[in-house]
Amino acid sequence: MIPQSFVQDLLARVDIVDVIERYLPLKKSGANYFACCPFHGEKSASFSVSPSKQFYHCFGCGVHGSAIGFLMEYSGLGFVDAVKELANQAGLQVPDDGKPGTGAHEDATSKLADAMADSSRFYREQLKHSKEAIDYLKRRGLSGEIAARFGIGFAPEEWQSLQRVFPDYQSKHLADAGLVIDNDQGKRYDRFRHRIMFPIHDRRGRIIGFGGRVLDSGEPKYLNSPETPLFEKGRELYGLFLAQKAIRDAGFALVVEGYMDVVALAQFGVDNAVATLGTATTPHHINTLLRHTSRIVFCFDGDAAGRRAAWRALENALEALRDDTTLAFLFLPAEHDPDSFVREHGADTFRKAAAAATPLASVLLQELKERCELDTAEGRARLIHESRPLVTRIGAPMLRLQVIKALAEASEMTQAEVEQAFGIKPATRPKQDGPMPDFRRSPRPAQPARPQGRRKPPSAIGTLLRLILQHPAWAARLPIDLVPDDSAEGRAMIAIIDLVSLGEPIPAGGLGALIERFRDTPHGETLARLGTEQDESEFEDAVIETLFDDTLRKLHAYAIDREIAALLEHSRDGSLSSGERHRLTELLLEKRNLASAGKLSDL
Structure with missing residues (x-):
């Protein structure tokens, strides 16, 4: 809990125009400032920022709020993180909430973040002096500019290379950050050795973890930081911090499977890609992305492993679905991953393929139908049986209704029968005395249109x-x-x-x-x-x-x-x-x- 008095003092000290100008080019017109809205695609500037009200409002999509609200919407931050970010910009220290240990926790977290930042600088410096690492990145087609943008580095093939950065190599916070490992004999060594290093940022831009890609054919191919007070795999997405603006500009977020896919796509100008961190896509991932866009496209290899990964993502997305959003799936040819596909066919072809991705409901219905022999009564019964645990989890009411209707048609049942089998109470009309009126023959009188540009006088x-x-x-x-x-x-x-x-x-x-x-x-x-x-x-x-x-x-x-x-x-x-x-x-x-x-x- 951040004291309300601090929030109000913070908003009184900052100017919303200065805050938003860090992210958008504003142009003064009359008493206000205007820009093209960053939250929906538009060509004319309908995004208004009022210095007198300290308030922003888009006349196109209706989004509005304070400087804190803008950071929450634009950067996908929670309220607490947005306040901290704004306080950092204003040079203010966020007070703790008075709970025992809060200050100590903040200090410990800060030490871990500092250790990650120092390690990242060390890895980037090591890359400059490693011919084999540079040659590997060149073979993968990466430029120095892209490597610098993503902060790519190299962990040398040494057991204790980080001792050069941290003289107190036995410090507890290095282990807490996941940078070192203590074996059963009490000997400490670096977690990452002889690997290309990909720093993982949180939505505030802090480095909270690393992904290491082996240079040779060793195992594991990818090694991630462990769970730490800074890093939770199921909540973070690789590349999101850098991709936020590109996601808004493109109108959708592209979810791929690996670091190299994100970086390779960016090399070809596809900057709106993010990757999960060695885990299946989680509901938290989806909710995080839906703060930035209303459309998510999952891109998977077309082989069996890619299909399995897509199905796991689909299952985890069901509760997060909303009727005003779209989740879709792009399956590449079996011989391709995003990296190889964009190199062979180019960015424009890749973007067209993403635009034509198959919506989630279609993937769900197609997969369920393929599992069942619909020309038999047993197969149609199985379709309904296997559909129930999935369809009843769909969080979007209208989409769920559409899926139920499609299942009813495929199973040769009525919508009401499917709803009954799913344990869903069908919608009922209120009872009426006498016959149901025929609204087709008794249309409701048309209401006069309200004149444009005018509103009802206030009370x-x-x-x-x-x-x-x-x-x-x-x-x-x-x-x-x-x-x-x-x-x-x-x-x-x-x-x-x-x-x-x-x-x-x-x-x-x-x-x-x-x-x-x-x-x-x-x-x-x-x-x-x-x-x-x-x-x-x-x-x-x-x-x-x-x-x-x-x-x-x-x-x-x-x-x-x-x-x-x-x-x-x-x-x-x-x-x-x-x-x-x-x-x-x-x-x-x-x-x-x-x-x-x-x-x-x-x-």
């Missing part, structure tokens, strides 16, 4: 909340009993007033900071929506105080009307007390006074 509470977004400190002037809680805007306003009443300072970092204060609550989305609708010049400074006071008077009048209506409703059964009758008289008089003063003329 009084909507106007007040927009004013508070522009001047958050004014929330202290609001009496909470005037704010109705029957709308999202009203509930958001009450939450802001509660913030003030508890003595918590109103965020000073603009709309973006206010939204961050209510992250993961319904109020955050309400504030963000209003912020995207609000023009910079919606309220002129000359009249904003008057508008604020008038809106408060409107809310006061609404409160009077509500209380009068409640008392009149109560009076219908003749049960008003003398106090309630006196209160009703006061309210009616107050309303008449407001009306005579012309305060209700616009209601």
Whole structure:
């Protein structure tokens, strides 16, 4: 847990324009800055950054948020990592959460990261002086530029070469980082020897592990760092840190099986590839990639081993599927891997093949059908039997429905029968009295189209909340009993007033900071929506105080009307007390006074 006060102080210190300009070229237009949106393909600049609101918004895809939200979306970081990254850019130290051992854990993690960085520099330097390693990379067609981009190095054929980097070679953190091994006799030696070294980065760019590729025919062919406090194979993807922008530009992420595939594809300009680290693709891998793109293409060799790997990836992807995303599979000819295919056929052919990759649902259905003899009753029954544990795991409701319909057709059963066999409750229509109306003969009247470029005028509470977004400190002037809680805007306003009443300072970092204060609550989305609708010049400074006071008077009048209506409703059964009758008289008089003063003329 990062203290909320630190998050707000951080957002107050940074300028969202400076933060985003590190990643996007922004061009000033009027009060705001604009760029082509990095989160969806477009040719015109619809991505807006507001210095006054400290808030970004894309008018094309609707993405929006604060400086922290931008780092989370753009770099695929979690909230904590995004705060740390932003704090690092601002030169601030993130405080710990007060839990015992937190500071010590951070120090230990920092030592491991430093050891990995020092080792990587050593391996890169060794590559410069190893003719056999350079010759190997040249034979694989890699240029010096690509080797430098990926930080490729070489671990010499020595038992304790890292002793040249770490004089305290017996230090515990070297073993904790997975750089050395202690045998049963207590002797320590380097884990990686006589191997091409591929540093593995996390999404912040830190080196957290290595993959080593043997130069000769030794075993194992690839050797990865072990699981460490920095490195967890099932959560990391090789090349993702470098591929993030290319993935957004290409519109999809390409998942291949090995380091050399990623590097070789990059050599030919296919920069949107990542690789798993000696493990099958995990749901976490898929969720990580779906933060960057809505389309993932898995590329596998066309041989039996590639088909098995593809099926494991498919099984692990089922729960992560969403109806607004696409997962597809590209099977190369049996004699090729991505490296050899792109060298023989070129990058354009490879990209076309990736664009035509087979969607996951088609691969799933094809594989299931091939396992069963569909011209027999037994084969069709087996199809449903083998489908059930897979189809019921599909996380995308509409896609699951499409697969069920396809299985029903292939098995010569009805959709309802398949759903019953799967234990899925079919959708039911509500019971009605009388015959079902024929909607084809009684069409719903067409609704008039709302004029483009216009929106419904905001309610009084909507106007007040927009004013508070522009001047958050004014929330202290609001009496909470005037704010109705029957709308999202009203509930958001009450939450802001509660913030003030508890003595918590109103965020000073603009709309973006206010939204961050209510992250993961319904109020955050309400504030963000209003912020995207609000023009910079919606309220002129000359009249904003008057508008604020008038809106408060409107809310006061609404409160009077509500209380009068409640008392009149109560009076219908003749049960008003003398106090309630006196209160009703006061309210009616107050309303008449407001009306005579012309305060209700616009209601």
